[in-house]
Amino acid sequence: MALADVSERVSxxxxxxxxxxxxxxxxxxxxxxxGETGVGKTILSLQFLLDGLRNGEQCIYVSLDERIDGVxxxxxxxxxxxxEYMNQGLFYPFEFRLFTSDLKxxxxxxxxxxxxxxxxxxxxxxxxxxxxxxxxxxxGAKEEFIVREYLREIINMMEERMGATTLLTCDIPTGSNRxxxxxxxxxxxxxxxxxxxxxxxGKLLKTIYVRKMRWSHAxxxxxxxxxxxxxxxxxxxxxxxxxDSALLGV
Numbered sequence: 001m002a003l004a005d006v007s008e009r010v011s012x013x014x015x016x017x018x019x020x021x022x023x024x025x026x027x028x029x030x031x032x033x034x035g036e037t038g039v040g041k042t043i044l045s046l047q048f049l050l051d052g053l054r055n056g057e058q059c060i061y062v063s064l065d066e067r068i069d070g071v072x073x074x075x076x077x078x079x080x081x082x083x084e085y086m087n088q089g090l091f092y093p094f095e096f097r098l099f100t101s102d103l104k105x106x107x108x109x110x111x112x113x114x115x116x117x118x119x120x121x122x123x124x125x126x127x128x129x130x131x132x133x134x135x136x137x138x139x140g141a142k143e144e145f146i147v148r149e150y151l152r153e154i155i156n157m158m159e160e161r162m163g164a165t166t167l168l169t170c171d172i173p174t175g176s177n178r179x180x181x182x183x184x185x186x187x188x189x190x191x192x193x194x195x196x197x198x199x200x201x202g203k204l205l206k207t208i209y210v211r212k213m214r215w216s217h218a219x220x221x222x223x224x225x226x227x228x229x230x231x232x233x234x235x236x237x238x239x240x241x242x243x244d245s246a247l248l249g250v
Contacts (some may be wrong), residue, residue, distance in 0.1 A: 006215045010165045013051030016235035018092040022216035034170040035195035041169040045130040047232040053085045057127040061093045068093045081232040114157040190214045
């Protein structure tokens, strides 16, 4: 596959995030969405897919942890009916389980995972893929090299063989300063978006920032966001402005 043109961009489905990324995701590349449990990673990834589906694109969602039915029912609470796009032949959800006892074997045969995704595609021109969460593929593995090579090969093969723009979600332990579960997922991705939660004036605020964006200028400011029915993630003002207003008593 030819190298991705950095001028070709794919919308995240969140206008402000596109601005923060310098115009959106670079088409055909892989990006990591990371943060603690419950901060909105799956919602962001579904919002990305929904943007493509509304444009008539064909998309794949691979759940590596939760049951598909649970994910899609959760999306309904936001007013997003993914079953409609399944009926139109645009959306292909899939559950994939890999037992940790099999990881060493699959570590040298990562093509098995990619081929499973390709089988879902059935030769269709898939434009967007989500793997949620990528960390579930390797939890419990004791050999770091095997996990690193397994994930690296999956990312490389999917970019080379499918050409879709791909989001990987990754859970990190609560209170951790790490960007990923195993410490190297961020180095394998073309960009990293970090979601978090902070306590401010007795309330919990959700935050988002771009930690890394290869081949593109990015706004690395930390912003506040909300999750709204019908809209999903809505990014508001920078966290610094919120704090400055509080200090001034505005």
